[in-house]
Structure formats: structure tokens, C-alpha cells
Amino acid sequence: MASPSPGPTRRGILGFSAAAAMGVLPDAAWAAPDGQLTIASHVSLAPTWFDPAETAGIITPFMMLYALHDAMVKAMPGKPMAPCLAEAWTAAPDELSYAFTLRKGVLFHNGEPVTADDVKFSLERYRGASSKTLKERVAGVDVHDAHRLTIRLNEPWPDFLTFYASATGAGWIVPRKYVQQVGEDGYKRAPVGAGPYKFVSFNPGVELVCEGFEGYWRKPPAIKRLVFKVVPDESTRLAALQRGEIDIAYSIRGELADELTRTPGLAIKAAVGSATFWLYFADQWDAQSPWHDQRVRQAAGLALDHKTINQALTLGHSHLTNSVFPENFDFYWQPPAPVHDPARARKLLAEAGHPRGFDAGDYYCDASYANIGEVVLNNLREVGIRVKLRPLERAAFFKAYAEKKLKNIVQGASGAFGNCATRAEAFVVKGGAYAYGSYPDIDAAFAEQAAETDRAKREAILHRLQQLVHEKAIFAPIWQQAFMSGVGPRVGESGFGLIEGFPYTAPYEDLTLKGKA
């Protein structure tokens, strides 16, 4: 197996002349050749996503991990915790250690076998999201032989497997010898993993090219060549899809999605990820603010016309939950369905002393989701809550949100991994990064569940917590957003929706082109 080609070297300006450049340009023909699947990504591909150790707490890096790497245990079609590199695992009775037995005969792209030593190395070098929690809770890793190891914990941690498998990149295995040989940056420039596709070349912000890894243990990938192109503009992505230059276009929204469904040969694929959106009433703990009155908050919730918003913006694909906790999260409590009742909302407002509604100042939101804001604005105005839309540039919005500078209504969202407990910790409970205040009974429940080892008991406490959040109307949930992508005529199995809650195409080895191997 030839080692992957060295990363892009620096071509000095001197060596370049306009005429020569014509020839030098990568001549990827603009009509997609056969045996190749071209995916247009809406975001620029970051090399950090090629290295499991750097996985940030967002879903996007897993788009790359599923292609280039493989994990001990990962979400697969039909099974959120499917055994992959780890054939089997057992938890010790005292829940202080987990024993794993590796699948035999599994190779990395460079032909090296996957061994327990690599698993130990991958866990210890992990420095992505929640790496501190992992470091605190994991006592150590004992390698028994090439295919058996045990991970010891300092204290019982019911969520260990969730973290190790799906919430972080710790469980995704990299070849120790190769990483130490090429170093951290070298590895990012030419990653080697055990996934279904091998890294071929990467032009930052432009294009990633991968090739099928025949030796993949699960099954050899059906498509020979996989190319990810970065096409930032949504309209251009749709045009490229219509022209057949690309096969899959990530993130097509609103009216462009309408057009896509109407174009013959193209199909829209929607996957409900774990990104929930809500309105957060930042001033509810301030007695003078109208939002202090629970009826006003409930009125805002009732004003939202969820169905129409869903139909308009995501063709009805988004999941209308009435909770800020994603439905596919552990310990999820199903609240009553969301209701759109402007009349009752106006009655509640009148009772709360606002017969003619009130001016509620600013409505803060992330500029890239201002389209939701504009629609919600109209709904609120219909019941008399008059707000002014204040969209902030993405980074500035999160900064202000975290620094608790935002007021009145905040259109919040989170696609972070974890379970209902981790989501509550960040947004609901006292001291949470985005909690502007908290309620004692909820804080007490949270503390109680943190110490509870019995899963059933813990689930009951978390359910009660979510019920309290719902009753106090801390939030007015909007939806669990569907991530919509377009699929071209050449694609057989597009891989969308195979893995529950995963917005991108996966597992890559199952993808097929129509009519061709």
C-alpha cells in the first residue's frame, strides 16, 4: 500500500506564470466522471475533522470521521451503539471497568493491523470536546493482548459509553506508529485511519478526494472515488446539482428546496439531527420584566404557528417537538404536542395585564437563521407582542449569548451531543454556560440525578426535570430542525437517514451509484 501522497507543498509565486497556470490547474473535469460520487459541502472542510483527537462537540466533523475512520462502537443503521472495531464489550458488575475484544484482521489504510495498543493511544491522545471529563473519569487502560483491553474508571459513570462512542472522537482509532512518525500536523495533512475511504488529496477550503479502501472489514465500498467540493453559495449548489456537476448537495433550504422537489431526477432528503431551536426569555428572572409572568411566556409559545413555519422553511420535514431536548437523546421526556392558539395567547396576555399587547424590545438571533426570526416575529406580532429583529453575526451572537449580554427574547439553538443531562447542564441548570437564571426545584433535581447510578431512577428524575422546564415555560420550543440535502439522478443509495439523527450521508460503504458497481 503506497503511503498516501504528501500534503500540498507550497508553490512559490516565482514559479508561477499565467500561461503555465492554465496547465497546472487540477483538471477535474466539470462533468462528474463515472465511478465517482461528488458531494458539495456547504461548509469549508477543516483538517481538524480528519483527526478524531480534535473532534469539537458539533456534528459536522463526523461527516469526515465516518468516511476516513472507524470507531470501537458507533451509531450505525438501526443500532445507535453498533459494535465495529470492538467485536464485543462487557461492563464489570461494579461498573468501574469495561472490557473490549477487538475484531480480528482489521487493517488501517497503510496495511498496519488495528491493535489494542492503538485503541489505548487514541483514547489517551484525545483532546477534543469533553476531553477533561474523560480524563477525570477514566483511571487507565490495560492492554492484555493485541485484541483485548480494559478501560478502568475512577467512579461509576453511566454515560461512559455514550461519551466514548457517540459524543466524542475518543473511540475513533488511529495508528499509533504512523501518528508518532509524521507528527500531529503531518497526520492532519495526510491522515491514515481504518475507515471505508482512504485520503488521497486535500486542497483546503476547496476539495477533498478519497478513494475506496478495498480492505475495509465491513464490506468494500461500492463507489471507487469520493470527492467533497466546497460550494459556499446555496443557489450555486442547487445549480450545480441541476447541471449534474455534483451528485449530492448538502443544506438546501426554503424556496430552493421547493424548486429541488419540482426538478425531475432530483430528490430532497431530510434528516432530523439533534439540533433543536427555541425562544429563550432571558429576563424571566427579573421581576419588573413582563416575561417574569409565566402566562406571558406561555402566550408567546401559543403564538408560534409551528406547522406553517415548518412547511415554509423545511417543507414540513422538521420535527415539531415541544421540548428543547432532542427526541433521540437519552432520558428524553415526551411533552404534550405544541399548540398554536393565538386567541388563548391574547387572553393570557390580557390576564397578565397586557390587553393591547406590549413592546418587547429586541429579538436576538444568529444572522444565518434570521429567516426563522422573521417568521416568528410576525407570529408574535399577531398576538400583540411587538419585537424588533436584531440578527447578530454568528460568532458575535454566541459570544453575547454566552456572556449573558442578550435581553428579552433570544432565538437559541444547540446541536451539541450528549444526553438530556448534558443539555440541561448547559442551558437550564444554575451555572450553565447559557443559563441566565435558574429555578431551585430544577437545580435540586439536576443535582439528584447526577449522583444517581441506577439508570431507571435517574431517568425518572430527568423526566421530572424536563416536565418542570415545560410547565414553567422557560423556553418556547420551535422545532428539531431537519437538515435537508439534494440528491442527483446518478445516486442509488444516498445514505441519508440510514443512521438515526445523523444529517449527513453515512455509512459511506453503503452508498451506491445507479446501474454501476
Added chain:
Amino acid sequence: MKQYILRRVGYSLLSLFLLSLTIFLFVRVTGDPVALLTEPGASQEDIEAMHRQFGLDQPLWVQYWHFIASFITGDFGQSFYYRTPVLDLYFQRLPNSLILAAVAMALSLVIGIPSGILAAVRVDGFWDSAGKLFALLGLSLPQFWVGLVLILVFSVSLGWLPSSGSGSFLHILMPAFTLGWYFAAAHMRLTRSSMLEVMGSEYVKLARLKGLPEALVIGKHALKNALIPVITLAGINLVVMINVAVIVETVFAWPGIGRLLYEGVTFRDFPVVQAVVVIGGSMIILVNLLIDILYALIDPRIRLES
């Protein structure tokens, strides 16, 4: 001559220093890059760890010192987002930007200069007004709109040209036209006023009195003099085309410096933004120097006096 060059270099360095300081401070004021790289709700220590990793925890002047020291040795540090040396990123995209800028400049001159000459020579003729209107139109329509209409017409409905991305020569046509058309009006206007001024000169009158054909009078005598100021403007615009074609590069997914700069700004990728702006600044200074040298080649009067 030497004293003149020394002064020029001195001013350039001062400009570059001022530019690097401005961009350094500006970027840091826009917010915390780490907040973007991590999901809302990431733990505090994760954020601290990243700060240390990027060296953001040190006091500002230390960071600035590192920036300047490494800048001199040509190392602009690592991109936060891409984790590769910034210069690699820059030089990988530079050829694309250079080609786009070159073709766009050629198109804008092809539109701008002839319409400028026509406007000056055939005042009020149909072609004069048509040329002027066409050039002005380029200034009046936002680039993204032009770009999308071109994609709609030539790519989606006619299917002649690829809608986006780089690769063959066909890819460059639409982006280069969109970018070039915008600058055509400026070139047209300057060519026109410069031609009008030159056409009134004595040596053009003498050229006619010599019985030279009109084409020679305008093409040789008038044009060469009139184009001197246009070269200056074209030089500056060329640098702008290379570094700031953000809109065109976004619409056509053209992997150029403009996009790199825009991503750098939105991701708060300090090293990338600093590098692109400082290199852009030195490019402007370089182009100014080149234009002066070009002046000396074209205009003998300058060669002796400077």
C-alpha cells in the same frame, strides 16, 4: 535616484507597519475564535486549552511581537481553522486568484478602454453612448446578482458553461466577466477624460497637420499618452481584484484569496486574516513601485528627473 528609492522604501515600511498594527488590533476586537470552533456549552477548560494552543492567552503586545517577528521571517503562523501553515494556504489559492484577476482585468480593459476612446473620439455617436452605458451598467449592478443571472442563463438553461468551481478555462469565463465588468466603468471614465485632454494637445494637432491617417493620430500619438493614468488605476484595481473578489468567489465557488479572507474573518482565523491583509498591503506597495518603473519606461521625461 538612490535617495528617492530609500525614501520610497521607508514610506512603504511605515505603511506596512501601520497596516499590520491596524489589522492585528481589529481582528482581536471581533471576538473569540475559540467560541466558534467549539459548540455552545463546551466546558471552560476546553476553551482555555485552545486559547493556550493558539497563544491567545498571552498579553496583546507579546502576541503582536510574535506576529511581527514571524512575519519578517515569512512565517505567518498556523491557521486556527485549517491547522496548516497560513502561507501554504495562501500560495495554494494565489494562482487561482492571479488567473481570475488577470482575465478579469483583461476583460475590464477590453470593455473599458475602447468605450473610453469611442466616448472621447465619437462624442455623442451611438457607439459612444452604448459603450458608456454598458460600462456604467457594470458599476450599477451588484456582482452577486450579475453572477447568479449568468449562472442561470449560461449554465442552468443553456448548459454551455460549468456553474461553479475551478478547473478548465471554461470555469473562468463567468467569474472573470462578473469581476471585470464592475471595474470597466472606472477604466472607461478615466480613459475618456484622459483621451479628451490629450486630443486637445498641440502634438495631436501637429500629427494631423502632418497628414497622418486618423488611426495613427489616435492609435499612436493620443493613446499612448492617454493610457499612462489608466495604468495606475488598473494597477491598483488589479490588486483589489486579487485580494478582495469575495463576492464573485463565493457565488462561483472560485477558490481564491477573497474567499480565504472572508472565511478567515467569519471564523475569526486571526493568522489567515493578518496574512492576507498584510500580503495584500505589500502587494499594493509592490504594484505602486512597478507602476512607477513602468512610467519611467513609457515616459522618458520621468527617467531623468526621478
Added chain:
Amino acid sequence: MTVITPPEAAIVTVASAPRPAAFWRLKGFPLIPILILVFIALVAIFADVLAPYDPTIGSLARRFRPPFWQEGGSTAYLLGTDHVGRDVLSRLIYGARVSMVVGITAVLVAGGIGTLLGILSGYLGGWADQVVMRLTDTWLALPALTFAIFLAAIVGPSELNIILILGLVYWTRYARVIRGEVLSLKQREFVRLAIVAGCSSRTIMWRHILPNVINSAVVLATLMLGVVIVTEASLSFLGVGVPPPKPAWGLMMADGKKGLLVGYWWLTVFPGVCIMLMVLSANLLGDWLRVKLDPQLRQL
């Protein structure tokens, strides 16, 4: 000495017909551009009266209605509705106000700073000139769009910030042109006389230099108006322009651009036409002014 241009036919009867004043004859008085600009100004001033609906209120039920002459359109919404169901015509009318306000104030800000610094650096020379020139060099390297994104990120997008951003970005062009003018003015006799007469440099700048520079400033203003409006539209495309739901032409174009591919052409064509008419008229007026007021002004 008269200007000699290409030879004319030899014998022509004296009373040749005067030349027709067609619209496309651009050299003459730009009547139509001025009419367009005045019309837009009037619409901007009387927007509240003219607009049939509140431009920011819409309902999803009636979104993407085509203009009335197309099937599916209705006379209630003459020019159709946008992606949130707001009346396009009302937004265009209010948009005129926003574009005029943003355009004119930004040009005034840029003009004010640019003229002031241009005069100071041109007349005083020495270190003042160096500082201003070095600043303009630096500012030139800082592209307008990046600058706008920085400011939008720091202070959050609002109409005022956009005006500030556009003003701060374009004052450099002003300063350069005005400085050039002042340098040539300084050599003129009447300025030398004023100096000899013992006027302080401040009065010279105020009473002698400024009036002579005004017409260049005015010409530059009309030409800059176009550039500023188009830049505002580009900022909206990148999401850092005038914030929604304010009806600004640039934002309408940016929002409507997705409609191009989908067939909702009117969302982006109408604002596009408005911007084009306004900017084109401003440029034609500027060109005519430039020739009328100061044919030598060619550093533009």
C-alpha cells in the same frame, strides 16, 4: 487656438438641422437621470403615504405571490409578495427611503472626512500629509467588505453602523482626489496672493481652498452614491448589510437571489432594477457634472 478634430465634409449649407436630443445622447443635459433621482427622492419622502402595506409585516399564507399580471398574482399585491409574505411594492417604496438615507449619509460621512483630511494633507503637507497618505494606503489594503464584517461583528449590524462602515471605508478615495486638487490649487496665483496678504492658513483653507474644491467634492459625491449603494447590497449578500426585516433594496436583492433559480424572479429583479436606475442616474449625473464643473478632474 481652436480644437482641431477630424475634418468635416467641405461644403454644407449653413442652416444644417440642429442635432436631435435623444435620450441616449449622453453628452447633453442628463434630464432623465435627474428625473429618476427626483422621483426616487419623492418616493422616499412620502413612503408612509404611498406604501399600501406595512413593509415589515407579512404572513406565510400569502408568500411568493407573483406580480398581478402573472397568473396567481392579485391586484392586492401589485408586485407580488416575498418569502415571508410581505408586499414587495411597499418594501420597494420604503426601500427607497433606506437606500437614499444610507447612500446619502454614507457619502456625506465619507465626503466630510475625505474632504477635510484631503485639504489638510494637501495644503499643510509635511507630517500631516504623510500621516493621511499612509492612512489611505493602509485603508486601501483593508478591503471594504472585510472592514464591514469586522464592524458588523463588533457593534452588530444596524443602519447606522452600515452608514459608518461605508463612510469609513470610502473616505480614502475622497481624500486622495481632494488632496490632488488642493496640491494643484496651492500653486495657483490667488492662493499665493492670499498667503502674501498674510491670511492665516486656516482662513486660506476655509475661504479659498474649500470653495474651489467643493465642485470636485460634489462630482465625487454623485459618483460615490452609486458605489455606496452597490456595496450595501453586497454587504447584505454576505449577511452583514442592513439587518432584516428593514426594507432595503440591497437586502431584498440578497434575500431574493435564491428566487432566481426557483422562478420567483420578481423578488430580486425589481430591487435590482431600482438599484440600477438609481446608481446609473447618479453616475450619469456625476459624469455630466464632472465635465461641466471641472473637465480636468481625472484622478477618479
Added chain:
Amino acid sequence: MAGQTLLSLEHLSAHYVSQQGTRVVRAVDDVTISLGAGETLGIVGESGSGKTTLALTMMRLLPPAARIVAGRMMFEGEDLLKKSDEEMRKVRGKRIAMLLQDPMASLNPLFSIGNQVAEPIRVHEGAAPRTAWQRAIQLLKSVRIASPDTRVSQFPHEMSGGMRQRIVGAIGISCEPRLLIADEPTTSLDLTIQAQYLNLLRDLQREHGLALIFITHNLGIVAKMCDQLAVMYAGRVVEQGPVSRIFNAPTHPYTKALLGSIPRMTDGGERLTAIDGQPPDLSNLPAGCAFAPRCPAVTTRCRVEAPPEFVTEPGRSARCWLAEPMALRSSAA
């Protein structure tokens, strides 16, 4: 008229028509002049009297607003007005050359002297670059430029005003024209250079058998250089004839006033005769003789009826009732 007539303008008129066609300026009005080969004609008059417009009319290089409305321009037996633009262009610089007033600006700063001198030769005679370049060096020598073979590749800004005027002269004679029109050739030169340049022109005239037309307001030059003289006022030739005859006995009051206004060493302290009043506005000339308002010998007839051009003696004429031959006078009184 010595020698065969080279050039004869007959009742030539050129008018400026304003934009709306309402105002008509009679810049050149009913001019009849003739010139023999090798002769020198001086055209004199105040600024604005139409001297330069007449020269431009001869070259048919009038600005767009101007029209040649009447008359014939016979040059070597051909009427230049009948020629097409293209044919006329071939005449310019080849058979009729013209020198401009401001030497500093007449040469293109961006091209070498040799290039600009050789240009007419290459265009009109289709000479190869090398031969044209050699001819240029010869021409520079003939206009007395020192070390011409180094000067030829230098640029205009490296030359003094006098040298540049001589180079313009070289350009003028480069294609052996039959007629050379010099429009105020010496006004921007200081006296010493002026004298040298005039001598040069005379030598060139003798060597090449050139006919010369001098347009100037400097009567001293006319006296020294010219055989014939034509005095223009308000677009019309008010008096013309041999220089010696007119200088000694001017007929037209305007000519008398012009001659009177030249300071002479011999006059001692006498006051110069100045012409009062303002030069006429060509767009609304008074009825009758244009000089009437300023003419010391004005009669009622002058104000009513414009005098035709009377031939006072062979080769001389004047456009003034004083010059009316006795035979005609009684009938018109």
C-alpha cells in the same frame, strides 16, 4: 505676380455654426488671395481677425462647428474643396505643410525626434524605416541641428525651445512641400532665436523653392520676410498687395493705423497712433464696413453699405470706399 500662381483662394468663406444653428460667426468672409511658387505672403491682423481660421480652412482641418460655405481653393490647378477627406489628407504634410506656434508642446513627449521627423516620410512616401531615419538625420542637419545623429534618438524634453522649433520646421519640409504655412512661428521665441529661425526659413525657402505664408501680428517680420501682404479685419481681407507699396502708401485706414502703431527709433517722442474702440463681434457685425465704428475716415456710406474689394492698381486691392476708382464714384454718390 512672379512665377506661375501656386495657390489662389477665390471668394472663400468659412463660418462657425452654433449648436442650435441660430448664431453664425463669419470667421472667414469672401477672401480672395493668390500666391506664386517661391513667393512669401504675410497675413496680418489683430487676434480674432480670422487669420488662423483661414490657415485651418486651407488645410481643411476646421473644428466640427465650422463649415466652408463658399469659394474655391485652387492649389497647383486643383480645387482643394473638391477633394475627398482621404485625398485631402494626402495633401496635408506632403504638398502643404503647417508649423504651429508653441514649439514646446508641438512634439509628442513620448516619441523620439527621429521617429516624429521620419513619420511623414514613411506615411507619404512609404519609405522603409531605415531610409526614413537617414532622411530625418539629413533634415536635422538642414535645419542646422548640431550632431544630428545623436540628437535624432533623443526626446523632445532634452531640447531647447529654439531647437524644437527647428525640428518642427524639419518636420514641415520633410516631404518637400510646395507651400509652408507658419502660424505665428516666432511669438514664443526670444529675439535672438527668432532671427536665426527666420533666416533658416528663408534659406529653406530658397533651397526648396517653397512658397511661404506667414501668419503674424508682427509687422517687423512681414517687412523683413514677405513679398506680398494681406491685412485682415473681422474675417475679411481689407487690403492686400506688395509689401513695399503698402508700407509706403497704405490705402485702407485700418492698415494706416496698424502701420502707425509701430514704434520707430526715428519718431522721437511722438505719440503712437492707437486704434480706439474694441475689435468687432464677428457674430453680429454692423451693416456696411466692419471697420466703420473705429474708422477715422468713416462716411455715412461706410455705415450703410459694405465696400467691395476695389483693385487700386495691378496686384493691389483694398476694401474701402476711399479706394473706389474715380470712374465708379460718381454713380454711387
